[in-house]
Amino acid sequence: MMHEYRTIIAQAVKQQWVLWSLLTMGLIFLYYGGLLLVTVIRFHEIPNYLEIYDIVRVYQQIFEGTPSLKDALQILVDEAWVEAGYKNPEYYGIATWSYMLIPPKMFIVVVMAALVATFVVLSVYSRKQACPIGNRRRLYAAAGVGSGLVGMGSATLTWVVCCATPSWVVGLAMLGMSSSLALWLEPFGKIINLLGVALVLWIISLQLKSIASYAQRSKTN
Amino acid sequence: MKNSALCVQVLALFLCAGSVNAESIRIAIGHQSKCTDTYSAGIIVKELELIQKYLPKEGKYKNAKYEFDWKDYDSGAPITNQMLANKLDFGVMGDYPLIVNGAKFQETDSLETLYVAGTGYNLNGSGNAIVVPVDSDVYTLADLKGKSLSVPVGSAAWGMALKALQDAGLNTEDVLIKNQSPPVGAANIAQNKVGAHGDFCPWSEIMEFRGTGRKIFDGSEAGVPYLHGVVVRKDYADKYPEVVIAFIKAIVTAGEWVREDPVRAASKLEEWTGVEREVQYLYFSKGGALTLDPTIKPKWIEALKFDHAVLVKEKSIPPLNFDKWIYDGFIRTAYKEMGLDYEKDMSYIHDPKPENMKLHEAEIWHKDKGVLAYNTITEMLDAAKKYKTEKTLRASYVYDDVTGLKLFGNVATYVKSKDGKYTAFMRKPDAEKFIALNGGEIYTFTALAEMENKPSIAKLN
Numbered sequence: 001m002m003h004e005y006r007t008i009i010a011q012a013v014k015q016q017w018v019l020w021s022l023l024t025m026g027l028i029f030l031y032y033g034g035l036l037l038v039t040v041i042r043f044h045e046i047p048n049y050l051e052i053y054d055i056v057r058v059y060q061q062i063f064e065g066t067p068s069l070k071d072a073l074q075i076l077v078d079e080a081w082v083e084a085g086y087k088n089p090e091y092y093g094i095a096t097w098s099y100m101l102i103p104p105k106m107f108i109v110v111v112m113a114a115l116v117a118t119f120v121v122l123s124v125y126s127r128k129q130a131c132p133i134g135n136r137r138r139l140y141a142a143a144g145v146g147s148g149l150v151g152m153g154s155a156t157l158t159w160v161v162c163c164a165t166p167s168w169v170v171g172l173a174m175l176g177m178s179s180s181l182a183l184w185l186e187p188f189g190k191i192i193n194l195l196g197v198a199l200v201l202w203i204i205s206l207q208l209k210s211i212a213s214y215a216q217r218s219k220t221n
Numbered sequence: 222m223k224n225s226a227l228c229v230q231v232l233a234l235f236l237c238a239g240s241v242n243a244e245s246i247r248i249a250i251g252h253q254s255k256c257t258d259t260y261s262a263g264i265i266v267k268e269l270e271l272i273q274k275y276l277p278k279e280g281k282y283k284n285a286k287y288e289f290d291w292k293d294y295d296s297g298a299p300i301t302n303q304m305l306a307n308k309l310d311f312g313v314m315g316d317y318p319l320i321v322n323g324a325k326f327q328e329t330d331s332l333e334t335l336y337v338a339g340t341g342y343n344l345n346g347s348g349n350a351i352v353v354p355v356d357s358d359v360y361t362l363a364d365l366k367g368k369s370l371s372v373p374v375g376s377a378a379w380g381m382a383l384k385a386l387q388d389a390g391l392n393t394e395d396v397l398i399k400n401q402s403p404p405v406g407a408a409n410i411a412q413n414k415v416g417a418h419g420d421f422c423p424w425s426e427i428m429e430f431r432g433t434g435r436k437i438f439d440g441s442e443a444g445v446p447y448l449h450g451v452v453v454r455k456d457y458a459d460k461y462p463e464v465v466i467a468f469i470k471a472i473v474t475a476g477e478w479v480r481e482d483p484v485r486a487a488s489k490l491e492e493w494t495g496v497e498r499e500v501q502y503l504y505f506s507k508g509g510a511l512t513l514d515p516t517i518k519p520k521w522i523e524a525l526k527f528d529h530a531v532l533v534k535e536k537s538i539p540p541l542n543f544d545k546w547i548y549d550g551f552i553r554t555a556y557k558e559m560g561l562d563y564e565k566d567m568s569y570i571h572d573p574k575p576e577n578m579k580l581h582e583a584e585i586w587h588k589d590k591g592v593l594a595y596n597t598i599t600e601m602l603d604a605a606k607k608y609k610t611e612k613t614l615r616a617s618y619v620y621d622d623v624t625g626l627k628l629f630g631n632v633a634t635y636v637k638s639k640d641g642k643y644t645a646f647m648r649k650p651d652a653e654k655f656i657a658l659n660g661g662e663i664y665t666f667t668a669l670a671e672m673e674n675k676p677s678i679a680k681l682n
Binding site for chain 2: 058067074076088173
């Protein structure tokens with residue numbers, strides 16, 4: 001079964017590889033661009049600083065200074081590669097907010113973008129095969145919810161009010177959620193990301209199941 | 222063959238020994254140049270290059286090359302993250318972030334920090350405060366019912382605000398708590414966009430100095446000591462204990478440098494940090510809010526344990542083994558090597574009320590004449606009026622009659638007794654209590670300074 005599913009995905013992606021690549025890249029850019037845009041609009045402040053860190057050197061430092069691999073991995077997931085933000089000149093140049101690109105969190109976004117792109121090319125593939133797949137609108141809605149959850153759980157913003165550490169709940173606090181509720185929700189970040197990915201994986205599996213059984217029926221007929 | 226192998230071994234040993242001697246030792250310190258309490262282990266040590274004075278140069282450090290990396294932060298939390306990532310060896314921060322630091326490190330399998338020295342304290346907790354817009358009708362915490370209070374969540378000021386609200390019989394349903402950073406909170410106070418803002422020093426004093434905010438609650442009222450300190454990664458301290466000792470010696474020297482000439486210190490600190498010298502003087506002058514004492518006192522350990530309990534309740538932070546975390550061995554050695562008496566300093570606790578009442582009643586920072594001391598508030602007010610007209614008045618300072626804390630003269634509330642003597646208060650309710658017991662009338666600084674033949678307009682209703 002798994003082999004069959006992999007073959008369907010490979011065929012669908014191969015047939016629509018331009019669409020798949022554009023969608024994956026586009027979603028990544030859309031997400032990070034949107035995150036920055038929303039922050040700029042929220043604060044009415046254009047970023048006035050940009051830092052690019054030597055992330056390889058940073059990871060090296062973490063591994064050198066942390067005897068436990070488990071600890072090292074937990075520490076490096078919050079290390080930024082790129083940071084941009086606004087330093088308030090009226091108050092001694094303190095960075096009031098910043099926007100970060102953190103590789104492990106970017107990886108989740110990339111995975112999600114690839115999954116959503118796969119979902120779309122499978123939809124196109126099934127249409128071309130004239131394969132009936134349940135309620136397409138519901139599937140698209142579910143994909144939207146899944147990617148929304150990952151988008152929310154992967155936001156890498158900092159705000160001095162949240163003690164200047166990058167956390168997904170900073171996005172919620174910036175959008176007006178009370179800080180107590182936002183901080184209460186903080187430990188659920190990983191679960192929200194997992195839920196989002198699981199939801200998209202589930203709808204992809206539904207698509208694959210429909211396509212595979214349709215192909216089976218076609219062969220039998 | 223044997224000989225050549227031996228030669229290789231000897232050569233390898235020689236090269237290794239050489240590399241140890243020529244080892245590059247990083248000294249990476251995370252500090253906060255906008256938090257006055259950290260200056261004696263931060264900006265002063267950095268700018269005066271004080272650690273360099275005490276760094277070991279003998280034995281295994283003979284050819285060591287020291288590389289300094291000072292990093293400035295807005296709060297303690299990112300310092301902890303950078304220490305975890307091995308980008309910083311030392312961190313200088315306030316009591317609540319210190320506790321989070323210790324707990325976060327102890328939560329890992331392989332890392333720890335040590336709390337090795339203090340940087341400054343205030344016995345009663347002054348240093349955190351709650352400020353309202355200067356024209357607000359709010360004078361007490363009770364008046365905040367139904368209004369908003371912004372505070373940087375997770376900071377020392379946040380812990381203070383929670384306790385203060387609890388003590389005032391208010392809960393989070395009575396007051397809308399908003400999470401705001403120091404600059405955002407200060408801007409919102411200036412624009413009257415928030416009911417009150419809780420913050421750590423020097424932000425409340427900056428607002429008072431700029432004439433945008435007025436304190437309604439000072440951390441001293443919470444009665445829990447307020448302190449800042451230094452943490453170091455344990456692996457670093459184990460490897461380079463002499464460097465940790467050198468850093469602590471630098472902290473002691475920084476404190477001496479401030480005490481030697483507070484006006485010079487305030488002026489230099491303005492140059493280095495951008496925080497106005499008049500605000501710096503409020504902390505670092507004789508009778509100022511900060512006590513630059515790095516010793517680790519049993520009372521501070523109790524205060525930190527209290528703070529940890531608050532954080533556990535409010536933020537579910539991990540447990541912290543204080544016995545493993547607090548280590549006074551380095552500071553004791555530093556004191557001993559500097560010929561200082563650690564026990565004496567450790568057992569002394571500066572109480573501003575009795576100590577500051579021994580000082581001149583008021584001071585003025587004159588634009589050209591420097592700091593001028595006055596025996597009575599009345600004399601200071603007369604001089605202030607004159608200098609204000611001449612536009613040579615930088616700032617004025619008095620002491621709160623209740624706590625003994627140094628205040629800006631322009632934001633204090635004054636009571637003029639029947640005998641014509643003025644007494645200064647930080648809070649209006651305290652002035653009212655004083656009047657209820659002793660009689661007298663309440664005045665504000667502006668009104669007093671402008672008062673000539675029309676005293677009626679000076680009264681504060």
